[in-house]
Amino acid sequence: MFSGVSTFAPEIDSAMAFILWWSAILMIGITAFMVYCMVRYSRKNNPKPTHIHGSVALETIWTVLPTILVLIMFYKAFGTFELMTTRPDDAMKVKVTGLKWRWVFEYENGKKADELVVPVNQAVELELHSPDVLHSFYVPAFRIKKDVVPGKDNWTWFEASEKGNYNVFCAEYCGNDHSYMLSTVRVVDSGEYSTWLNTKSEVLSGPDLLAAKGCIACHSLDGSSLVGPTFQGIFGKMETVVTDGEERQQRVDEDYLRKSILEPAVDLVKGYANQMPSQAGLLTDEELDAIIETIKELKE
């Protein structure tokens, strides 16, 4: 096991250790007794068994003692849970969006990023949103996990107690690239954090940008069809789209691209299902422009 680096990690780890150690003790006891009986009371060593029908005293003991033990376990894990589900007052807020298949973090000053950067020793409250299916925001090192449920305002919080980089996983199955829905939490000191917060993130361009925004999980650049249509050579082409169940012809121009990215459910490319998560609010204007530029350039 790794060491936990959030303020509630030590307490959770101690509850975990308590439960696992007692389990190990019980397990060793049960196994040792079985092995002893297997040898001592084998057919060879004990051809005449004794028929003992039961014992009220023993039944009482092994009902009452385990009850007490599990109540202690319950109690040990209870306190931290209470803390984890109580909103802290002085927390900074970050809006987290989980969508197929990436994480987007938005800060109070409007800055958007693909990784979560937070100052050390500062409570951080995460507001969790999903525009598509269920996801789950999981940072093993902080011992936190919360499902991201479309239509529901879930939240969670943590306070990191050590600087470093920590894995973010998606823990609720969400389709093809579930296992690639990864990100990083970067815990830095407060000075570094405010510099980071107030610098504009650099905008990538070309295929790198499409990769960073998760588009290539569904759109190929080489003409092959994946979950969605390829980007290769679409600009300027006439496309059959389905709008409100009606088929119609549409030229792929800048406006159409913009609309397809922000409101993908409105015009569906014929032959494809409504599976693209809306990117509205998840791309900066610069990023959106750069994406459209990139698609325009992907000639055959």
Next chain:
Amino acid sequence: MAYAGVAPERTTFYEQGTTDKPTGLKSWLLSTDHKRIGIMYLTAMMFFFAIAVSLGLLIRLELLTSGPTLPFVNQRIYNSFFTLHGVIMIFLFVVPGLPSVFGNFFLPLQLGAEDVSFPRLNLFSFYLYMTGAVLALVSIVMPGGSPDTGWTFYVPYSYETGPAAIMAGLAAFVLGFSSILTGLNFVTTIHRMRAKGMGFFKMPLFTWSLYATAWIQVLATPVIGITLMLVLAERFLQVGVFNPALGGDPVLYQHLFWMYSHPAVYVMVLPAMGVVSDMLATFCHRTIFGYKAIALSSMSIAVVGYLVWGHHMFTTGISPTSAKIFSLLTFFVAVPTGMKIFNWVATMYKASIELKTPMLYTLAFIFQFSIGGLTGLPLAALSTDIQLHDTYFVLGHFHYVAFGGIVFAFFGGLYYWYPKMFGRMYDERQGVIGFLLQFIGFNLLYFPMFMLGLKGMPRRYYDYLPEYESLHALSTYGSWILAAGLLLMAWNFLRSLGKGEEAPDNPWEGTTLEWDTTSPPPLLNFDKEIVVTRGPYDYPEEETR
């Protein structure tokens, strides 16, 4: 399937059927004899089990190394692998397995009855089961690809997948009805068909466990039926129930799903506990310790097991108060479960233990099931579950329960009752070697999963970070050893059908009623009238003392 091994005056159920002609395919497919139905279930289930195991081996192979491993398996295909593995294992084998195979064959025998209460309904359940199974298999080849939703069909993702998910849901719906009818049949049989003198507390523990199970089947299964109906209504009529796009609540789906599927865990595990209790008493050659405690703990597990489904949902954002209640109730299931384990090991005290193959499976059951149960504790506790939920720890936990527990009990039961069912003995040496391979392979396969989970490895991942690689590789090696053990076992059973030694009526000196008749039994089970005067595990030697 003619049976050649008994004297001519002892006609077995293989030679005398319920249809006009006693042999031939039709005499089986239309048979209302509980024993033939049990064997038909067994045949079908071993086939499905083999498919699901193969899928499991493919999953493990793909996970052997970090990054894509098998050339033809991409994420989409991998996701259908684990979906189908789960759907087939759970719905076609582990949930219906013990009640349908051994319950059908041995419940009437253990009660001293001629058949179940409603023999025709029993055959109908079998055909419902087969229909469900066929639908599940059809879903694999539906246009748009095999189902890839996971066996839980969580919305809204399952709405995105094409017709395959609908088909698989329909399969689960039909299978549910098969389960309800079997439960109904068993409850009635136990109330109405017990032999003269057999009070409730003279019933064998396997029968007791079927009784508890049957009630859950009757009372919990309709919930999944209703849920699946709602899913279909939402999909085709656009009524918002679960789908957030229509104003529904995806968490409600999870509530309903687990309201059935958690009790279903007890449908699987209670009969396994029953089989184990019977085998333990037989191979310890002594009366079982704490008979009433074991019998009644089954009932209390069945009752409390109803009220704990929320422990699957601590991370969904359900209210903290309800999470606390669910957590507390879940811990209370641990108490009667622990009680059973203590009574079993106490039965070994001052016993006269014979380590035949079924007994080895029994001991492995106690060992592995205890690990499965104890690793349930950090998942029942609130804050530790937050960390472990949806990680490999959960996979380890439920495979220790479902495979290390239930399936091991199933195999033990198969070895134990094989002589009674087929009139032949299996090969003991091969049985032991097969067991050892399975035991070692199983633990090597699943124990590393606890470590992976504690290190944060999430489940249902096609690919993983390199830091998890060595434990994954270890687990995959285990799967190969396990597979070898399974193959040896299959060979042993198949070969012994024709080549095994002729089985005596009571090869293990068992005390329950099924050992009081011939191997295999005649059509109406007993040649004489049964009057029960002693407890199920009372030994004659004890009475004379």
